[in-house]
Amino acid sequence: MTTTELPDSMTCSIERAVTFLGERWTPLILRELHDGAVRFADIQQRLGIATNLLTTRLATLVGAGVVEKRPYRDSGARTRYEYHLTDSGRDALVILGALQQWGDRHAPRLAGPTVERRDRRTGARLDVSFTDPEGRAVPLDAVALVRTATDRPDDGGRAA
Known part of the structure; x- marks a missing residue:
């Protein structure tokens, strides 16, 4: 099933995303591909x-x-396949970073993190966060997930 084949009854983007990315092994496979x-x-x-x-x-x-x-085909062997991230797969790095950040904070290893999020250019440590249109981080207690008009059930013309 592709993203365009998902039923329209799956209105929430989170629900649609976990259809492909929510199984236990999938983030780990993506981690390895990113690595x-x-x-x-x-x-x-x-x-x-x-x-x-x-x-x-x-x-x-x-x-x-x-x-x-x-x-790909190694000399003397049959054709096999490599798996490469698409733009969509590269965008999933934000999800992996958020999962890792949450795990470091709420399910930490006694020995500490095995991976750190760092800027490839500067080496600076990175946090995953919500940002406003100007690129400023927004505190989590200021973030609201607001339903859009397309996600509200038909209310017969009444305001929500």
């Missing part, structure tokens, strides 16, 4: 995931347009 592992065997070895699960998850990500398959 440069693109071959099936490498992803499988790094995660210790069963072949059938990885095959299914990668097929879902390809179908959703988050990942694309590219053929």
Whole structure:
């Protein structure tokens, strides 16, 4: 199923996103792809995931347009595929960063984080946050998820 094939009854963007990204292994697969592992065997070895699960998850990500398959062939071997992030998959880095930041804060390892979010150019540490149109961080207690008119049930003309 692709993003355009989702039923219109799935009105919430969160619900639509977790259809593709909400399974336990999917963020871990995306983490490995962001870390440069693109071959099936490498992803499988790094995660210790069963072949059938990885095959299914990668097929879902390809179908959703988050990942694309590219053929390759080592000398003397059959054609295989690498998995590369699309723009959609690269955008998922924000989700991974937010999950990691939440985990560091609310489910930390005793030994500390295994990864830090840093600016590739400056090396500065980064936080995931909401920003206003001018790029300023907005505190979480000031953020509201406001339903749009397209998400409200028909109220027969009455105001919500």
